[in-house]
Structure formats: structure tokens, C-alpha cells
Amino acid sequence: MKVFKGMMVAGLAISLCSASLAVVSNQAEAAKVVESNYNKTVTLFNKADILEYTGLSLTSSNVSSVYNELVKASTWEAAGYSSSEASVIARDFGRSYYKSVNLLQKMTYQKDLHLKVILITKGYVKAEFGLQSYYVPETPVTPEKPQEPETPIEPETPETPVAPEQSNLKKLEIQVTYTTGQQVQLQYQVNANGTIKAQYQDKSNKVQLQGSAAEEKIEGIIAGLDLKNGSEKEITSHILNKLGKGSSYKQFQFQGQFNDNTQVKFKLK
Structure with missing residues (x-):
């Protein structure tokens, strides 16, 4: 009986370990890291990534709502950044409303554009943002489209105080x-x-x-x-x-x- 119980515990530990590894793997594949060194990390986020981390589908009518989610540190933590890194990215994304919203607006016009997040890690830690065209065949954009009606887009739009x-x-x-x-x-x-x-x-x-x-x-x-x-x-x-x-x-x-x-x-x- 003791042997059987030990086998169950060992099996449970292996299952938990496998599940943990699977979570890490999924987070790593969610966005595309195109450069990483001791100076900076450059990561590209497409519209499917934004949908996953904000719960909002990026469209021309709700750009401001998506912006309001991207100025929250919790959103960037969900994207895999540490709490300190997420705070920096959220802070700097919110420093220039017009620039940040303009980047998101352009992503709604061109499907192949990605939001480029450059996290400067040497010296004064800061984040910079831009756009980059980057085709990734494995990106699961199409499977995520059916999820759009389920996101609470309409209820949040009237609550946003920013003029679109x-x-x-x-x-x-x-x-x-x-x-x-x-x-x-x-x-x-x-x-x-x-x-x-x-x-x-x-x-x-x-x-x-x-x-x-x-x-x-x-x-x-x-x-x-x-x-x-x-x-x-x-x-x-x-x-x-x-x-x-x-x-x-x-x-x-x-x-x-x-x-x-x-x-x-x-x-x-």
C-alpha cells in the first residue's frame, strides 16, 4: 500500500512539473523576441498577442480602450515581463498618449504591423516603442478570431474618457x-x-x-x-x-x- 501511495505522489509531481513547463513554453511563444542582449530586449507583439493580454480585439473603434489596458503593469506581466520591467513599460507607454495611440491606430490599418517594444536594460531602464513588419507563419491569428465576440469591447468603450x-x-x-x-x-x-x-x-x-x-x-x-x-x-x-x-x-x-x-x-x- 505504501509503495502504491509513493507511486501516486511521484506521478503527481511529474504531472505538475510537465504542466509548469507547458505554461512557460506557451508564454515564450506568445510574442516574438527578435533581439536580446545585456543592453536591451526587442519584442514584437501582433494583434493576436494584444487580444490575449488585454482581452480586447484591436480595431479602429476601440484603440483608446486597448491603450488604457496597455498602460497597466499587469498587462505586461501577463506578457511575461517581470513586475519591475512591466512597470517601466506601462509607465513609458503612457507618457505619450498621442504617439502610443497612433502606433495602435496604424496597426488597425495594416495587418502585418507589429508593436515593437524595446526594453533598455543598461543604465537608466526605460522602454521605447515603434512598429515593425514581421511575418511569422506560426502565429495563430486565424484561430483567435472566433474569440472576438466574447471580449467585452462594447461595454468598455463608453467608459473610456479619451476622445477616439x-x-x-x-x-x-x-x-x-x-x-x-x-x-x-x-x-x-x-x-x-x-x-x-x-x-x-x-x-x-x-x-x-x-x-x-x-x-x-x-x-x-x-x-x-x-x-x-x-x-x-x-x-x-x-x-x-x-x-x-x-x-x-x-x-x-x-x-x-x-x-x-x-x-x-x-x-x-
Whole structure:
């Protein structure tokens, strides 16, 4: 009887070990690691991977909902990253809303695009993001399609406070000349590869920002503003309020371009 009991315990241990190995194997195959060394790790995620880790199918109508899941550390932990790595990736993905959402939006237009996550592990740990075309024959995209109706896409969409049309922003130029003689200019452009080119100038105060500093400054100014569908009065009032230099202007110029080829342009004096 003791021998039989021992065999059962041994068999159970082997089964648990096999199950554990199977879980590790599945996680490793979920996304495609294309580069890994002591400096960085580059991993590609396709739409099937995003569906698996967020529970949401990436479509043009719910890009903002997917974004809200990808700024959670728990999502990246589910993708196989350690808790510290997941926190870094979630933090950096959420630092630039327009850039991150634009990357996701482009993935909905082109099926072969993958979200590229570059985790820099040497020195200051940080994450960078981009897009890459990478065909993987073994990727089980087709079998996962029937799961889409089961995901809670519709209930989550109205709860998202982010305006979906903002994700289409391609280029923005604003110039304000105040009656006091002060002048502020800002330019914000989302490039085809998802990178952002930004510049902010306050000539009277000799302030000139470029790169990430200008990017954060401008995103703070336009946050909460419907650039595409807002009225001239709403846009002007919001921008002037955010700039904090008063409401008396001599000239206000606004030009916004979007990925769907629409354009909003006006000049007020």
C-alpha cells in the first residue's frame, strides 16, 4: 500500500512539473523576441498577442480602450515581463498618449504591423516603442478570431474618457500673437514610424523647447480638447487658457491635419 501511495505522489509531481513547463513554453511563444542582449530586449507583439493580454480585439473603434489596458503593469506581466520591467513599460507607454495611440491606430490599418517594444536594460531602464513588419507563419491569428465576440469591447468603450478622434492626429500647428506683443508658436507632428517631432516657442520669454520636452508641453496644452470636431471658439478658448497669457490676442492661427485626410484650419484676428 505504501509503495502504491509513493507511486501516486511521484506521478503527481511529474504531472505538475510537465504542466509548469507547458505554461512557460506557451508564454515564450506568445510574442516574438527578435533581439536580446545585456543592453536591451526587442519584442514584437501582433494583434493576436494584444487580444490575449488585454482581452480586447484591436480595431479602429476601440484603440483608446486597448491603450488604457496597455498602460497597466499587469498587462505586461501577463506578457511575461517581470513586475519591475512591466512597470517601466506601462509607465513609458503612457507618457505619450498621442504617439502610443497612433502606433495602435496604424496597426488597425495594416495587418502585418507589429508593436515593437524595446526594453533598455543598461543604465537608466526605460522602454521605447515603434512598429515593425514581421511575418511569422506560426502565429495563430486565424484561430483567435472566433474569440472576438466574447471580449467585452462594447461595454468598455463608453467608459473610456479619451476622445477616439484624437488618435488620428497627424500634424498640428498653432501660432498666437497677443495684443501685448507676446507670441507663442507650437508644432507637433506624428511621423509614419510613430515617432513625434515637436517644437514649442515663446519668443517674448525666450523659451524654446524641442524633443520630448516640447512633446510633453504641447500634449499638456491640448489634453482634453477635441481638435478635430471642436468649434473655433472652443479650440481658441481652451488653448488660450492653457497658455496662461490672457485672452486678448491680435491673431490666432490654427491648423490640424489628421490621418483620415481631413484638415481643420482657421485664422482669427
